[in-house]
Amino acid sequence: MIQQTSTGVDLPRGLAVRGGRPLRGTVAVDGSKNAALPLVAAAAAIGRPVTLTNVPMSSDVGKLVRLIHATGARVVLDGHKALHVIPDLDHAAEADRALAASIRASYYLAPALLASGRAELPWPGGCNVGDRGMELHFMVYEAFGDRVHTCEAGYQITASPLQRRTPVEIKLPFPSRGTTVVALLRAVVAGRPLLLHRPNTSPEVAGLVKALAQAGHEVSYLPDDVLSFQPGNGCPATWCVPGDKIEAGTLLCALAATGGHGRVSGVNPTHMSPLLDLLDDLGFPITITNDGVELSAPPTLTGTSIYADASLNSLSSPECLDADFEPPLIALALTLAGRSHTFIDEINPGRHANLLPQLRRLGAVITEVSSTSCELNGPQRLAGASVEAIDIRTGSALLIAALTAAGTTELAGLTQLQRGHADLPGKLHALGADIITLV
Incomplete structure (x- = not known):
C-alpha cells in the first residue's frame, strides 16, 4: 500500500x-533540515522579501513552508530547491493546528505570528525522543513583555502592547538551539536590541546569525559568551541552506x-x-x-x-x-x-x-x-x-x-x-x- x-x-x-x-x-x-527550519521561519519574520536556495525537500521543511502562510507570507517556488518568501500581511490566516502539531519546529513560527499581535499554536510534535519542554521559550517571550497562556491543547502568546525599544537581556541556563533561534527572531519582530547569554553556537545557529546580518541587522558574538543583536532597517536577502x-x-x-x-x-x-x-x-x-x-x-x-x-x-x-x-x-x-x-x-x-x-x-x-x-x-x-x-x-x-x-x-x-x-x-x-x- x-x-x-x-x-x-x-x-x-x-x-x-x-x-x-x-x-x-x-x-x-x-540541504540541512535543521538549518533550513530556522531560516524559513526567519524569512517569515523579517518582513522583507527573501530567496532561499538549496532547500531540502524533506517533509518537515515542506510542512513549515505551508505553515508560514499563517504569518502573512506568500511563498513562490522557483525551480528545484528554491523558494521566494514575500511578506503579505493582508493575507494572514490562522495556522493549521493539526499540521503545526505534527512538527517540532512549529514553535519557530511564534515570533512571526506575533507581528500581528498574537500567536496561538499547539504543543510541538515530531520525533518522540523525549520531553519537548517550552519553558525557556516562554522565558524569552516574558522578557520581551509578552503574556503567555498555556492549556492542554497548546499555548497562546500575546505581544506586549507597549512599543518599547529598550534592550532585552536574557540569561539562558544552557545553550539551547531552539531557544536561541526564538530569541533572535523575537528581537527581529520587536525591533529591540538583545543581549543573549550562553547562546547556542552550532552551525545551524551560526547560519541564522549570518542570514540576519545579510538582511540588514547587526549580530555579533561578544566576550563572556554573549550574543548581541541590534535591529537594522532590514533589506531583501538571498540565503543558501548549508x-x-x-x-x-x-x-x-x-x-x-x-x-x-x-x-x-x-x-x-x-x-x-x-x-x-x-x-x-x-x-x-x-x-x-x-x-x-x-x-x-x-x-x-x-x-x-x-x-x-x-x-x-x-x-x-x-x-x-x-x-x-x-x-x-x-x-x-x-x-x-x-x-x-x-x-x-x-x-x-x-x-x-x-x-x-x-x-x-x-x-x-x-x-x-x-x-x-x-x-x-x-x-x-x-x-x-x-x-x-x-x-x-x-x-x-x-x-x-x-x-x-x-x-x-x-x-x-x-x-x-x-x-x-x-x-x-x-x-x-x-x-x-x-x-x-x-x-
Whole structure:
C-alpha cells in the first residue's frame, strides 16, 4: 500500500535491504533540515522579501513552508530547491493546528505570528525522543513583555502592547538551539536590541546569525559568551541552506560500516569536525576537500573505542559531537572488532528506547546502563529482520545496520525517515546499496 505524505509525495510502505555489499562511489547531500527550519521561519519574520536556495525537500521543511502562510507570507517556488518568501500581511490566516502539531519546529513560527499581535499554536510534535519542554521559550517571550497562556491543547502568546525599544537581556541556563533561534527572531519582530547569554553556537545557529546580518541587522558574538543583536532597517536577502552535516555523517558511517570507499560532497567539513575527528581516531582515513569528505575503510582497524556523550553541557561548543550523530555511530560500532563502546544521550532522553529494541531485532546485544546510556562490544553478527523507523535517526541507523546484516531486512516507517531526509535510501543506493521498495 502506497502512503500519501503531507508533501503530496507517494512513499512506499517500506524498504527491503540486503546486506553484505561494500559501498563505493560519490554522492551529494541535500540541504540541512535543521538549518533550513530556522531560516524559513526567519524569512517569515523579517518582513522583507527573501530567496532561499538549496532547500531540502524533506517533509518537515515542506510542512513549515505551508505553515508560514499563517504569518502573512506568500511563498513562490522557483525551480528545484528554491523558494521566494514575500511578506503579505493582508493575507494572514490562522495556522493549521493539526499540521503545526505534527512538527517540532512549529514553535519557530511564534515570533512571526506575533507581528500581528498574537500567536496561538499547539504543543510541538515530531520525533518522540523525549520531553519537548517550552519553558525557556516562554522565558524569552516574558522578557520581551509578552503574556503567555498555556492549556492542554497548546499555548497562546500575546505581544506586549507597549512599543518599547529598550534592550532585552536574557540569561539562558544552557545553550539551547531552539531557544536561541526564538530569541533572535523575537528581537527581529520587536525591533529591540538583545543581549543573549550562553547562546547556542552550532552551525545551524551560526547560519541564522549570518542570514540576519545579510538582511540588514547587526549580530555579533561578544566576550563572556554573549550574543548581541541590534535591529537594522532590514533589506531583501538571498540565503543558501548549508549542506546537511547529519546526512553526510550518516553516509560516512555507512561507508565505514560496510568496509567501503567513497566521497560525500555538498557539505562544509568544518560543520562536522567532531565526527571526522572521531572517525579518524577509529582508524578510518579521512580526506577533506572544500565541499566534501572522502573516507576509505582500511583492511585492519587499529583505532580506539567510541565514547559519545551528548549532554546539555555539550551544547556549549560546536567542538562537541552533535547528538544526531549518535544513532549512526551505534550502528557503526556494532561492526568494529575488539572494542567496547559507550553512548550517552541526555539531550534526547527517549531516543535509546526507540532505537535499541529495533537493533535487537537484528540480533544486536546492547547493555542499557540507564535510560539514556548504553554499552556494546564489537564486532557483532547481525541478521536480517523486520524493523521500523520510529523516529528519523532510528531509521537512518537501521539502514546502516541492515547494510551490514546477513540476509534481507525489511524497514517500515519511511514517513519518519522522510521527515528529515528527502531521499536517504536513494543516496545509499547510488553508492551501491542493495535496496528495493516494497509497495
